[in-house]
Amino acid sequence: MKSKDFGYQAIPPRHIDYDKNDRTLFYFLRRREPSISICFSCGSCSATCPANENTPFSFYRIMLYIRRGEKLQIAREINKCMLCGKCRLVCPKGVNTRNVILITRDFLNSGGQ
Numbered sequence: 001m002k003s004k005d006f007g008y009q010a011i012p013p014r015h016i017d018y019d020k021n022d023r024t025l026f027y028f029l030r031r032r033e034p035s036i037s038i039c040f041s042c043g044s045c046s047a048t049c050p051a052n053e054n055t056p057f058s059f060y061r062i063m064l065y066i067r068r069g070e071k072l073q074i075a076r077e078i079n080k081c082m083l084c085g086k087c088r089l090v091c092p093k094g095v096n097t098r099n100v101i102l103i104t105r106d107f108l109n110s111g112g113q
Contacts (some may be wrong), residue, residue, distance in 0.1 A: 021069030
């Protein structure tokens with residue numbers, strides 16, 4: 001007997017397997033810009049970002065991708081930053097966000113080595 005198709009399907013689980021992600025960028029950044037370790041993801045950077053007003057850009061999201069090791073997502077987002085520095089001015093922990101962006105761009109442009 002053939003089963004009836006009701007238009008529903010099972011979707012794969014939506015979870016992140018951190019063991020499969022490549023976190024070399026995070027460790028590289030932590031060595032080159034130690035202030036990245038004190039970021040506690042408050043979102044102040046994204047709240048003041050002028051690029052965030054006009055595009056779907058968020059430094060907070062980039063930090064999340066860096067911690068997860070999602071290089072493809074970082075590469076899609078990183079060039080939207082205008083390097084204005086407003087995020088650095090409002091960061092309560094003083095994370096050098098501009099340096100994080102610059103180091104990340106260099107890392108990705110060099111092939112991620």
